[in-house]
Amino acid sequence: MNRSTVATDRVASPRRIAALALPALVVLAAEPLYVLVDTAVVGHLGRVPLAAVAVGGTVMTLTAWLGTVVAYGTTGRAARRYGAGDRAAAVAEGVQSSWLALGVGLLVVVGLQFGGGALASALAGGGEVGAAAGQWLRVAAFGAPGLLLAAAGNGWLRGVQDTRRPLAFVVGPNLLSAVLCPVLVYPVGMGLIGSAVANVIAQTLSGVLFAAALVTERVALRPRPRVIGQQLVLSRDLLIRGVAFQASFLSATAVAARFGAAAVGAHQIAVQLWFFAALLLDALAIAAQALVGAALGAGDEAAARALARRIGRLGAICGTAFAVLAAAGAGTVPTWFSSDVAVHEQALVAWPWFAAMLPLAGVVFALDGVLIGAGDIRYLRNLTVAGALGGFLPAIWLAHAFDLGLGGIWAGLLLFTVLRLVGVLLRLRTGGWAVTGAVRSEPRSAGARV
Structure with missing residues (x-):
């Protein structure tokens, strides 16, 4: 077996795949498991609060979906830079995706402050559930910037094959929120809104941790519209x-x-x-x-x-x-x-x-x-x-x-x-997919349509 074959087998080894897949699995499971805890806590408040969280949570799920889009788009771009031996450029992709995430998150906050009540009412068919869902949603919306920053952070850290920090930055805040939620809902007496506040705290803390990780990398933090535009295309x-x-x-x-x-x-x-x-x-x-x-x-x-x-x-x-x-x-x-x-x-x-x-x-x-x-x-x-x-x-x-x-x-x-x-x-x-280099460029001979 020649040296290149040995190197290729090492890159594709099951152990290396598992080293990335297993921490990612924990990160992926953290949010759904917290949602189950949140639902169980609010469910004891009664039928209306539970229905309100179901309606408001559906809207926030769309924000989480935007986060997945940002994370997936960032991972591939950062991984290419990292594979080319330029870690600083890989992290720079994370900087730009974080600016994009922050911008979209702030738009979500503003949009739901003005339209969250009407949207929740439309989904719930009005009534008590619609009113309660609107209140929950307007508070929960403040977690959107942190949620999307965390998604961008997951993207670039996966790209540089760092699985330790995403695990801590996602699981830690979610555990904190799982503890805070019943405390805020019952002993503190915030009721349904306590659930939304616990969400905001967890998501904001997670976003801050991922943003702080960028700062420690000592790369330029200013936004670069051209790169953000390329990420928007993805x-x-x-x-x-x-x-x-x-x-x-x-x-x-x-x-x-x-x-x-x-x-x-x-x-x-x-x-x-x-x-x-x-x-x-x-x-x-x-x-x-x-x-x-x-x-x-x-x-x-x-x-x-x-x-x-x-x-x-x-x-x-x-x-x-x-x-x-x-x-x-x-x-x-x-x-x-x-x-x-x-x-x-x-x-x-x-x-x-x-x-x-x-x-x-x-x-x-x-x-x-x-x-x-x-x-x-x-x-x-x-x-x-x-x-x-x-x-x-x-x-x-x-x-x-x-x-x-x-x-x-x-x-x-x-x-x-x-x-x-x-x-x-x-x-x-x-083979049209296997385009090498730090930045992907479509080969002329490789069709990209189905």
């Missing part, structure tokens, strides 16, 4: 891709609702489990972003390709493991979420499709991470939009037209996953 493509996902899943829920309350309840159970599996598999995708970006930045195309193969296999293994667990729990898991027998029966209709999809999804999510790390965002955007418009959306509305029930909806989701799988495998085979 964010735009990731946003369009995300909108395609959102439109598809909203349509699926709308169609499921037309099949009755039991069907939409069962669909919700399966979708939330699907999202949970996606969250876990995203940890592998994040490792792929950092490692592939660094390999291409270093000019090591062979290592990037080896990483893609190994991460794809690991995705298949993880997805298959989830599928086995899902199949084993078919008769039990739905009962954790509902005591309604009709819901259980409908869940069993969706379940075979859900379990069959997981091994394929494991590969798709992992290889999505490879292409994001390579900066091949435009291709992923076009592939996702084409899969949604040409596969998922027609399939689920045909399920409605021909009364195919949940089986038809989940067959549409399987089709969407298969189309994405074929698309990413074709892209990896053609």
Whole structure:
């Protein structure tokens, strides 16, 4: 075995992948786990406060989604610079994405102070829930700058393959908030607003910690509009891709609702489990972003390709493991979420499709991470939009037209996953994604459209 082969195997080693994926998994899980604590605390205040947090939390989830877009866009760019041996330039990408995050966060604060009440009322259908949700949302909005700064910080620190600080900067504030939330809600007597204040404290503290990490790097902190503009282009493509996902899943829920309350309840159970599996598999995708970006930045195309193969296999293994667990729990898991027998029966209709999809999804999510790390965002955007418009959306509305029930909806989701799988495998085979250098530039011969 020659020296280059040994070096490539070292870059793509399972230990190195795990060293990035496992801390990322903890960071990814911290926020959902805190939301569960928050929901449990507020739930004891009564039905109206719980519904208010559900409505307001839906809006803040969109802000968290913007944060994911910023983080993913930053990781690949920072990783390329880092792989090229220029750590200062990698950190500089974090500086500019942090300015972008701060700007967007402040816009969210201002927008929700003026429009948060009306938005919450519209979502809740007015009444007590709408009024309470508006109050919660106006306070919770002040956490948006910190939330987005933390997302940008996660992006550049993953890019330079620092997994220790993101773990501390996210988990620590969330643990603090989990303690503060019941204290502020009950003994202090703030009620529902105490939950929002605890959120703001955690998110702001996390953002400050990530911003302080930038300061300690001793790089120039002034904004550079040209770089921010380049990051906006990446964010735009990731946003369009995300909108395609959102439109598809909203349509699926709308169609499921037309099949009755039991069907939409069962669909919700399966979708939330699907999202949970996606969250876990995203940890592998994040490792792929950092490692592939660094390999291409270093000019090591062979290592990037080896990483893609190994991460794809690991995705298949993880997805298959989830599928086995899902199949084993078919008769039990739905009962954790509902005591309604009709819901259980409908869940069993969706379940075979859900379990069959997981091994394929494991590969798709992992290889999505490879292409994001390579900066091949435009291709992923076009592939996702084409899969949604040409596969998922027609399939689920045909399920409605021909009364195919949940089986038809989940067959549409399987089709969407298969189309994405074929698309990413074709892209990896053609090699148009593996562009080396500290900054990605599209080769003229490599098409970026589907």
